[in-house]
Amino acid sequence: MGVEGRSAVVSGGTGVLGRAVVRAYLEAGAHVAAPVRDRAKGDALRAELGDLAGTDDDPRLLVVEADPADRAAMDAAVEEVIRRWGRLDALANLAGGYDRGAPWDLEAMERQWSANVRTAVTATTACLRPMRARGYGRIVSVGSFGAARGGADTTGYAMSKTAVVRWTESLAAALKDEGITANVILPSIIDHPVNRERMPKADAAKWVRPEEIAAVILFLTSPEASGVTGAAIPVLGRV
Numbered sequence: 001m002g003v004e005g006r007s008a009v010v011s012g013g014t015g016v017l018g019r020a021v022v023r024a025y026l027e028a029g030a031h032v033a034a035p036v037r038d039r040a041k042g043d044a045l046r047a048e049l050g051d052l053a054g055t056d057d058d059p060r061l062l063v064v065e066a067d068p069a070d071r072a073a074m075d076a077a078v079e080e081v082i083r084r085w086g087r088l089d090a091l092a093n094l095a096g097g098y099d100r101g102a103p104w105d106l107e108a109m110e111r112q113w114s115a116n117v118r119t120a121v122t123a124t125t126a127c128l129r130p131m132r133a134r135g136y137g138r139i140v141s142v143g144s145f146g147a148a149r150g151g152a153d154t155t156g157y158a159m160s161k162t163a164v165v166r167w168t169e170s171l172a173a174a175l176k177d178e179g180i181t182a183n184v185i186l187p188s189i190i191d192h193p194v195n196r197e198r199m200p201k202a203d204a205a206k207w208v209r210p211e212e213i214a215a216v217i218l219f220l221t222s223p224e225a226s227g228v229t230g231a232a233i234p235v236l237g238r239v
């Protein structure tokens, strides 16, 4: 898949899915910039990737201290990408998470909105500047297959992940004549240490592996995926 020599921004790169996606891009020959909230986690990511991460002077993985929900920090991170590599081809919006909350707990809903929607919208807005100027871009965000219906204590999660799907549709419609695609993937339960701990009796082999999701993201952010935009794609593993 044609991401070799291209550059991608990956938010949530310190997470389980994010680490797999960063590795997949680097193994495919792309440059990656990872905006991170916690510098130490970013340094650990670079260390974990060894030679794949490149050198401090010539990084193939650039760790930037920037909260993806902070517009000014993301603008600076994007400028750094353009300055170093002269191009920004792809954005993977992976930052986010799951939290419980009842339908009357507005604060919990706002926290989930911030984690799952504000991060994606803000990082995208920053990346769109060079993408629109060049007339090329690939944007993938992460919703959740399990968020299609609200549960008694998953209000903010279901609302915010559904919002990412509707927002992606709007984004794709707004950009359809500009060479920029926007899609959202809908994983079910990811094979993640936290899920294994929470559900010790489940058959984890059925869950979708981070590497499997990474392969879908690499395809959706390749030039070959020009015909796919505004799609919400379930990535369910074997459940």
Ligand SMILES: NC(=O)c1ccc[n+]([C@@H]2O[C@H](COP(=O)([O-])OP(=O)(O)OC[C@H]3O[C@@H](n4cnc5c(N)ncnc54)[C@H](OP(=O)(O)O)[C@@H]3O)[C@@H](O)[C@H]2O)c1
Pocket (backbone or CB within 6 Å): 011, 012, 013, 014, 015, 016, 017, 018, 036, 037, 038, 041, 067, 068, 069, 094, 095, 096, 097, 098, 114, 115, 116, 119, 142, 143, 144, 145, 186, 187, 188, 189, 190, 191, 192, 195
């Ligand atoms: N795990 C699942 O079963 C599952 C299922 C469906 C969808 N998803 C989605 O897949 C994506 C990746 O999840 P994961 O499983 O890799 O989880 P993870 O291991 O907990 O990683 C989450 C990543 O998102 C970042 N993040 C979390 N909240 C943030 C916030 N408020 N502002 C900025 N960054 C934030 C974290 O940064 P820090 O390191 O700074 O905390 C971390 O890099 C998430 O959007 C998640 O909702 C996960």
